[in-house]
Structure formats: structure tokens, C-alpha cells
């Protein structure tokens with residue numbers, strides 16, 4: 001019989017943790033592998049961040065990521081939401097994988113892998129979600145079959161109504177940034193596959209865009225300093 005994950009409280013789930021993918025602290029959540037009756041799931045708990053950050057920002061981050069996972073329920077390269085035990089935590093399907101820049105056991109055929117990655121990113125965009133943090137290579141995982149899995153949707157940007165032109169413009173820019181992650185990852189693992197058609201981040205919004213990006217990173221740093229010890 002398969003496990004009914006929504007029967008478990010956060011405390012109960014945490015007692016079944018077998019691997020720590022990421023230890024929380026500062027503005028970062030705990031990310032834990034949970035094993036019950038031989039079945040696996042992944043718990044992301046914003047309660048693992050520093051107290052003030054978890055208290056004030058945790059529910060918002062959790063809500064954003066759950067919203068994106070719900071929208072992407074039909075997309076196979078993104079984990080599915082299994083339960084939401086508290087306002088600061090959620091449980092998702094586990095995908096056996098390694099981070100793309102830390103491969104040890106799995107050795108994908110790179111040309112095929114990058115075709116699949118492009119299709120995966122196009123698929124989440126077609127479902128109305130721009131990922132927004134794919135340039136961080138820890139968010140692209142590789143399965144034993146050489147398939148991509150995209151995780152960590154907390155920074156996502158959702159597509160609005162067709163009449164909402166500013167939203168559409170932003171969504172388009174963020175989608176391009178997602179695709180530029182392919183070029184960045186290629187440069188780390190298979191430089192020779194970069195071609196003229198690959199998207200380079202600097203070309204998307206020009207210098208003003210990169211300045212805005214720098215400003216965003218600055219805000220993030222300040223808020224981390226204010227909210228975390």
C-alpha cells in the first residue's frame with residue numbers, strides 16, 4: 001500500500017528524515033529526504049531558517065513555491081506537491097538525481113541532455129511559470145536516465161492575463177533569463193556545445209537590465225542581514 005503523505009505532521013515527517021540535502025540557517029530552509037515504508041519524499045521546511053526570517057518570510061516563500069508546483073502539476077520534469085504540513089513547509093516527490101555541476105554516478109549524453117533541458121524549460125513557460133533561479137546550477141538535477149529535473153521554484157514569476165502588458169513583458173524577459181541558464185550550464189560542463197543560437201544573459205536586457213539585477217542582489221543581501229543573525 002502506498003504511503004498517504006498528508007496523514008503525517010511536520011514533526012512526524014522530520015523523525016523519518018534520512019538525508020539532509022541542505023541544512024537550514026540564515027535565509028535558507030531545511031531540505032530533507034524523508035523515508036517511510038520504503039517510499040521517499042522531499043521535505044522543504046522554511047522553519048529551518050533563522051527565527052525572524054522563518055517567522056516573517058517563511059509562509060510567503062512556502063506559498064510561492066507551492067503555488068508554482070500546483071501550476072506545474074502536469075509537467076514531469078518538476079516535482080509534484082504531496083502535502084503542506086504547515087504554512088512554512090511542504091512535501092514533494094523525490095527524484096533520484098545529482099546536481100548538474102556535481103555529477104559523480106550519472107553521465108548523461110550532453111547533446112541529448114541539453115535538448116531535453118530546453119524542452120523542459122519551454123514546458124514550464126507554456127504552463128505560465130518562469131523559474132527565475134535556473135542560473136544557480138544547484139537547481140538543475142540529472143536523473144540516472146539523463147533526464148533533467150528542475151527544483152526550487154521559490155523565485156518564480158507567473159504569467160498574468162494577456163491584457164497585462166507589463167506582466168507579459170517581464171514574463172518574456174524572465175523566460176529568456178531561464179533559457180540563458182542553458183548557456184551558462186553548457187559553459188561549465190560542455191563548452192563545445194555553445195552555438196550562436198544560445199542566449200547570453202547580457203543580451204536580454206542590456207546594461208540597464210544587468211544593473212537592475214545587481215540592485216536585486218543588493219536588496220537580497222540587505223534583507224538577509226536584517227532578518228537573520
Ligand SMILES: Nc1ncnc2c1ncn2[C@@H]1O[C@H](COP(=O)(O)OP(=O)(O)OP(=O)(O)O)[C@@H](O)[C@H]1O
Nearest residue numbers: 021022028029031042079093094095138139151152
Ligand atoms: N524533489 C527533489 N528530489 C531530489 N532532490 C531534491 C529535490 N528537491 C531538492 N533536492 C535536493 O536538495 C537541494 C536543495 O534544494 P532547493 O534548491 O529546493 O533548496 P535551496 O534552499 O534553494 O538550496 P540552494 O540554496 O542550495 O539552492 C537540491 O539542489 C537537490 O540536490
Ligand SMILES: [Mg+2]
Nearest residue numbers: 138139151152
Ligand atoms: Mg536551490
